[in-house]
Amino acid sequence: MKASIAAAGRPRIAIQSGLQQFMAFGSLILLIIVFSLASSSFFHFSNIVGILLSTAVTGVLALGSTFVIVTGGIDLSVGTVMTLSSVMTGVFITMWGWPIEVGIVGGLLTGALCGFISGTAVARLGIPPFIATLAMMMIAKGLSLVISGTKPVYFTNTPAFSKISLGSVLDIPNAVFIYFGAAIVGGILLSRTIVGRYNFAIGSNEEATRLSGVNVRFWKIVIYTITGLFTGLAGILMASRLNSAQPALGMGYELEAIAAVVIGGTSLSGGKGTIVGTVIGALIMSVLTNGLRILSVPQEWQTVVVGLVILLAVYVDILRRKKA
Numbered sequence: 001m002k003a004s005i006a007a008a009g010r011p012r013i014a015i016q017s018g019l020q021q022f023m024a025f026g027s028l029i030l031l032i033i034v035f036s037l038a039s040s041s042f043f044h045f046s047n048i049v050g051i052l053l054s055t056a057v058t059g060v061l062a063l064g065s066t067f068v069i070v071t072g073g074i075d076l077s078v079g080t081v082m083t084l085s086s087v088m089t090g091v092f093i094t095m096w097g098w099p100i101e102v103g104i105v106g107g108l109l110t111g112a113l114c115g116f117i118s119g120t121a122v123a124r125l126g127i128p129p130f131i132a133t134l135a136m137m138m139i140a141k142g143l144s145l146v147i148s149g150t151k152p153v154y155f156t157n158t159p160a161f162s163k164i165s166l167g168s169v170l171d172i173p174n175a176v177f178i179y180f181g182a183a184i185v186g187g188i189l190l191s192r193t194i195v196g197r198y199n200f201a202i203g204s205n206e207e208a209t210r211l212s213g214v215n216v217r218f219w220k221i222v223i224y225t226i227t228g229l230f231t232g233l234a235g236i237l238m239a240s241r242l243n244s245a246q247p248a249l250g251m252g253y254e255l256e257a258i259a260a261v262v263i264g265g266t267s268l269s270g271g272k273g274t275i276v277g278t279v280i281g282a283l284i285m286s287v288l289t290n291g292l293r294i295l296s297v298p299q300e301w302q303t304v305v306v307g308l309v310i311l312l313a314v315y316v317d318i319l320r321r322k323k324a
Helices: 002-007 010-038 045-070 078-095 100-123 129-148 159-166 174-192 194-204 206-211 216-242 253-263 275-294 299-323
Strands: none
Touching (some): 045 174, 078 100, 078 129, 100 216, 253 275, 253 299
């Protein structure tokens, strides 16, 4: 019974997801053509690498956010939890003297713990995801400032840490490989495992999934914890790239992550979405921002354009739901 519920509607969802990915990919190609024609410096190797590097952090956040949004929920805390994970990684490595590898595991677990707490608040206490993760956003922000003493935590005595993001292979930063590696892991989790099947089932019809015997509360906590794990990875990539943990960073990243997920075709109402779509959505955000910057569009107008793109993506999602 559980398997039938999880598998119900999968062919239809797969067809819709394929069409959404095609539309998103077509939009990405169109943006690249337009900006390449508008500026000769856009389609340059160093600029393409720069786009991919700038996508890595937001992209990993978006990968994690995809899991929660597919359930029909939302996680507003990923930006500040990312900051807290980077600060804790700095504390573990530079203040407590842990080996880099152990400090990285500590940073990942920090993100996972925050996700576990948010998931427990949503699944066990019945607090709406918007409120539970908003509270976690404030908690993580406050802890980051308290633990760091409102000052950056530098990794100057551990130069190997910066190579996690900025070391390179064939002039392509490691952060880019880590991002696509995380996307492969996320894609397998969402499409090939029981976590992914129950993820879609909960997002499609939570009550029917519960009545079929699935422990919805347990799987929701697992899903939020997975999101937290991806968030911890994003925090480590961010700290490595900056060679420091900045306690004031993080706010606003959650909106960029959610925007990338929605632009990639994941429905805010849950039940639909793919990791490939999220990867394309994150690239669209980065290409758009980079292209506007190259064309010397003022920062204020860049924000306006990105906001309009998000509005359009949400409107398309509403139209899809009406047709479904």
